[in-house]
Amino acid sequence: MKDIQKQLITYLLKQNKPVSASEVAHQLKISVRTVKTYIKNTNLLSDREVILSSNKGYLIDKTEARNLLLEQSSIPQFYSERAIYIIKKILVEHQEPDIFDLCNQLYISYSTLKNDLGKMNTTFKKFNLRFATQHDRIHIIGAEKDKRSLLSSVIFEETSSKIVDIKTLGELFNADYVAKISKIIRSFFLDGDYFINDFAFMNLVLHFAILIDRVTKGNYLDSSITGTDYFADETEDAELITRVSSTIEQEFNIRLSVNERSAIYTLFKTNVNYRVKNDYRKLASVVGEGIMLTTNRIIMEIAELYSIDLNNDNFIVPFVLHIKSLITRASLNKANKNPLLDNIKKDCPFIYDMAIFISLRLSEIYKIQISEDEIAFIAIHIGTEIDRQKANTDKLKCILLCPTYLEIEKKIYNYLSITFSENITIDRIVTTYDQIPDYPFDLLITVMDNPQNTLYPYLCISPLQLEHQTREIYNKIHEIQDRKKRRLVFDNFENYFSPSLFYIEEDITREEVIDKLCGEMERLGVVTSHFKRTVFERELASSTSFGNTAIPHSVHMNALQTSIGVVISRKGIVWGSNTVNFVLLIAINKLDKQRFLSIYNAILSLFDNEEFIEMLKKAATFQEFENLVFSYL
Known part of the structure; x- marks a missing residue:
């Protein structure tokens, strides 16, 4: 069974009603024809029909589907699965598998296995390892x-x-000693002066489990390892690692060599932070004046480039500590994995861009390479701070109109302020229509059904049983928010899009698309000659494709005029690991950045609409493109 078939079955298992082929195609980023082919092939894997078809769409037999997944998942089907299976046999189960037994277990030929081993030597070359056979093992x-x-x-x-x-690692290694490792890490690194986040905690558990498992089987690090100098450290950190190492030796009845202790010290330095409150003197002593100065300089550059103020203690203290650990990891060619990477890249592209800008500056200053996973951790720090600040700036300004009687207006005010605190602010409470202020506001919330309500964006609610009206109020708030976004697009569409930067292209590469759009933008006087280089620089840092859409751009908002170039390709353009049908190349002038971000988010939301995407593929002119955008907003 192919991976895409597993994704298809998993997706249909989550559905409680029939789903159309086009909807499945959109979710899995494949064509409708491919969906039908995989459904047919999936049904051939079972004696009974697994995926049922009707004029309403596809519905899966959940019992049959789960049985099929269990049956298929037990045997590796593809090269990548077989490679992992072989590596785990050797490094987790500590076997030297016989090649003929392995062929029988995997239901493959001897030539296929030999071919897989050859591929593995290429795939895993970066680890400086070689897969070889000796005496048929x-x-x-x-x-x-x-x-x-x-x-x-x-x-x-x-x-x-x-x-x-912990459960995953317990299934892979011995569950009891994974639990012991977890307890040791918590007892030493989550108390007193130290702090460790959840991602780093699991990273430590994993690497401690590997270390202990390998040492238990007599596999020790050799003396050629390099890393942080455990023996030169005379601080409390080194003393702590000595105690951790002694505890591990006692708990697991093993002997840790000096190199194993040095490895534990390196894991500590690259994953554990210090607890530092808003004490900048102590913070500087922990991370060093150089990192403090670098961080402050980058924060100033972010403010200049993106108009985002990160200069407050809530952001700076944890961020500086993170940067210290990041630099240590990168200097040792290590990186922590981030399971949220794909979601952050797709759902928060501008925040991820800020993180890329920071990573490029750090790479330049410290001569290090920063992975996409590490960039996503930077994005989490930035996004958390932006969310905290946006809590006030994005709220709808509301007026509450309610007569004074039994203090009912206070009851309504308190309910609205608490329940919808992230969405609205009650700017004023008035008791009559003539008290409504003449300054702009977003929504009139009233308990009176009166024709005068229609003079404003309004919502009429009952003063009683407010909790039963929560959904209705939320819907109205979101309606007003969406209307404001649409208004921004309608008012500014012609400023950002133009027929001169709209193309229908087939048989074109990513590089040719960027070259074509940047060249035309330069010819129109929208950007300078340096713009194309910075777009490729951003693309090199991390692909800008998300599903079937690519949004290439520069991290520098220094365009002479904000513009968006559009390319539509029905055939598709290979873009990193994706094939995209739509390209939006963005050039931003820093004076437009705040307004443009709202417009960009409104337009980008359209590309989650399956119907819009299918219609857009058919657009042949700029006018059709514009009409589609307006009709679906």
Whole structure:
């Protein structure tokens, strides 16, 4: 069974009513024809029909589907699955599998297995390891530290669709000693002066589990390892690691070499932070004046470039500590995996862009390479602070109209203010229509059904049983918010889009698309000659494709005029690991950045609409494109 078939079955298992082929195609990013082919092939895998078809769409037999998944999942079907299976056999189960037994277990030929081993030597070349056979048994040849790196990478790869947790590691290793490891880490690193977040905690549990498992079987790190200098450290950190190492030796009845202790010290330095409140002197002593100065400089650059003020203690203290750990990891060519990476890239592209800008600056200053996973952690810090600030700036300004009687207006005010605190502010309470202020506001909330309500955006509610009206109030709030976004697009569409930057293209590459749009923008005087280089620089840092849409751009908002170039390709353009049908190349002038972000989010939301996407593929002119955008907003 192919991966896409598993995704198809998993998606249909979540549905409680028939789903159309086009909806399935949109969710899985494949064509309708491909959906029908995979449904047919899936039904051939079982004696009974697994996916039922009707004029309403497709509905899955959940019992049959689960049985089919269980049956298929037990045997690796593809090269990537077989590679992980073989690596785990050797590094987790500590076997040297016989090649003929392995062929029987995997239901493959000898030539297929030999071909897989050849591919594995290419796939995992970066780990400086080699897969070889000797006396008909498979071995991994290379340094112990590289074998451990390979194993941790494989575990993260295998669990890429979920977060690694204690249960997952307990199934992979011995559950009892995973629980012991967890207890040791909590007792040493979650008390006193130290702090560790959930992602780093699981990273430590995983690497401690690998270390202890390998040492238990007599596999020790050799003396050639490099890392942070445990022996030169005379601080409390080194003393702490000595105590941690002694506890591990006692709990697991093993002996840790000096190199194993140094490895534990490196794990500590790259995952554990200090508890520092708003004490900048202590913070500087922990991370160093250099990192403090660099962080402050980057915060100023973010403010200049994006108009986002990150200069407050709530952001700076945890962020500086994170940057310290990040630099340590990157300097050792290590990176923590981030299970939220794909979601952050897709759902928060501008926040991810800010994180990329920061990563590029850090790479430039400290001569390090920062992975996409680490960039996503930076984005989490930025996004958390932006959400905190937006709590007030994005709220609808409301007027409450309610007569004074038994203090009912206070009851309504309190209910609205608490229940909808993230969405609205009650700017004023009035008792009559002539008290309604003449300054702009977004919504009149009233308990009186009166023709004068129609002079304003309004919502009429009952003063009683307010909790029963929660959904209605939420719907009205979202309606007003969406209307404001649409108004922004209607008012500014012609400023940002133009027929001169609209193309229908087939048989074109990513590089050719960027070159074409940037060249035309430069010819129109929208950007300077340096713009194209910065677009490719951003693309190199992390692909800008999301599903069937790509949004190439520069991290520098220095366009002479804000513009969006559009390319539609029915055939599709290979863009990183995706094939996209739509390209929106964005050039932003810093004076437009705040307004443009709202417009961008409104337009981008259209690309979650399956019907809009299918209609847009058929657009042949700029006018058709404009009409479609307006009709679906």
